[in-house]
Amino acid sequence: MxxxxxxxxxxxxxxxxxxxxxxVKSGEIVGFLGPNGAGKTTTxxxxxxxxxxxxxxxxxxxxxxxxxxxxxxKNIGYMPENVPLYEDMRVKEYLQFRGELxxxxxxxxxxxxxxxxxLCSIKNIKGQMISSLSKGFRQRVGLxxxxxxxxxxxxxxxxxxxxxxxxxxxxxDLLKELGNKHTILISTHILREVELTCDRVLILNKxxxxxxxxxxxxxxxxxxxxxxxxxIKTQARxxxxxxxxxPGIKKITLENETEGWQFIRIRVDYGNxxxxxxxxxxxxxxxxxxxxxxxxxxxxxxxxxLIQNKNN
Ligand SMILES: Nc1ncnc2c1ncn2[C@@H]1O[C@H](COP(=O)(O)OP(=O)(O)OP(=O)(O)O)[C@@H](O)[C@H]1O
Ligand SMILES: [Mg+2]
Numbered sequence: 001m002x003x004x005x006x007x008x009x010x011x012x013x014x015x016x017x018x019x020x021x022x023x024v025k026s027g028e029i030v031g032f033l034g035p036n037g038a039g040k041t042t043t044x045x046x047x048x049x050x051x052x053x054x055x056x057x058x059x060x061x062x063x064x065x066x067x068x069x070x071x072x073x074k075n076i077g078y079m080p081e082n083v084p085l086y087e088d089m090r091v092k093e094y095l096q097f098r099g100e101l102x103x104x105x106x107x108x109x110x111x112x113x114x115x116x117x118x119l120c121s122i123k124n125i126k127g128q129m130i131s132s133l134s135k136g137f138r139q140r141v142g143l144x145x146x147x148x149x150x151x152x153x154x155x156x157x158x159x160x161x162x163x164x165x166x167x168x169x170x171x172x173d174l175l176k177e178l179g180n181k182h183t184i185l186i187s188t189h190i191l192r193e194v195e196l197t198c199d200r201v202l203i204l205n206k207x208x209x210x211x212x213x214x215x216x217x218x219x220x221x222x223x224x225x226x227x228x229x230x231x232i233k234t235q236a237r238x239x240x241x242x243x244x245x246x247p248g249i250k251k252i253t254l255e256n257e258t259e260g261w262q263f264i265r266i267r268v269d270y271g272n273x274x275x276x277x278x279x280x281x282x283x284x285x286x287x288x289x290x291x292x293x294x295x296x297x298x299x300x301x302x303x304x305x306l307i308q309n310k311n312n
């Protein structure tokens with residue numbers, strides 16, 4: 001659905017996107033992640049035909065977004081970073097106007113408006129002036145605009161920016177529903193969003209793609225170790241020495257000690273779960289354990305690790 005080859009964008013004195021290539025297959029939900037200024041919006045603006053690349057190509061549904069822009073754009077529903085809406089229109093008028101611009105007429109337009117108002121839960125406010133809408137409802141109208149002509153590809157730039165947690169959750173549910181019928185590219189800062197909803201994540205940093213994997217594969221690939229947290233009580237001062245003899249333990253540290261309980265952090269090779277061995281040692285040595293916990297690394301750890309590695 002999307003095929004990006006060696007795409008670059010230079011603004012005066014600054015490279016915003018630096019020779020990136022990636023594909024998005026039909027039916028995929030792909031998260032576009034990266035710190036501020038990474039080049040997400042620039043890439044999205046090229047993909048949606050708003051600005052030309054300096055070099056490289058982007059095909060949408062097989063059509064070059066620059067040279068066959070009308071054909072390519074027909075495939076795309078785009079919700080930009082700051083949804084531009086006409087303040088002095090009512091929601092219904094605005095959607096009708098946008099539907100007509102996208103070529104819908106008569107019965108088709110009516111049906112589509114009805115379905116889209118429903119899907120975006122804005123039926124109740126269809127008669128309201130856009131200027132009077134809260135941020136969350138504005139976002140939904142922006143979303144309705146992107147969906148009105150049922151394009152196969154949806155591109156959302158930070159769609160949950162400024163929404164409250166319950167609105168974010170309903171957006172996440174809607175995204176999953178939309179994912180059944182559309183290919184989706186979504187840029188976001190909310191890593192949890194990506195972990196919960198995306199099949200694949202592209203990580204962009206300083207204009208370059210530095211990660212392209214499923215959220216869990218990415219965590220596994222990058223993370224070379226994981227952590228076991230242990231709370232243990234024993235008179236024996238050498239328990240840490242005994243534990244550190246277990247094969248695969250990289251580092252063992254006493255984080256703190258209160259009322260006889262030692263809080264110990266154990267770094268092990270990735271995937272080497274030594275909890276059972278520790279429990280056996282505790283049994284043999286009569287140590288008391290009140291917590292042993294395998295700390296899973298999440299996308300946030302991976303993301304930060306990736307970006308720090310690249311910046312160092
Ligand atoms: N019109 C412009 N003229 C000059 N430089 C620009 C322009 N738009 C963006 N840039 C620069 O290009 C780089 C990438 O910006 P971009 O908006 O694509 O980042 P982003 O990943 O979307 O960031 P954010 O998470 O803050 O939205 C930044 O250094 C930015 O300052
Ligand atoms: Mg941006």
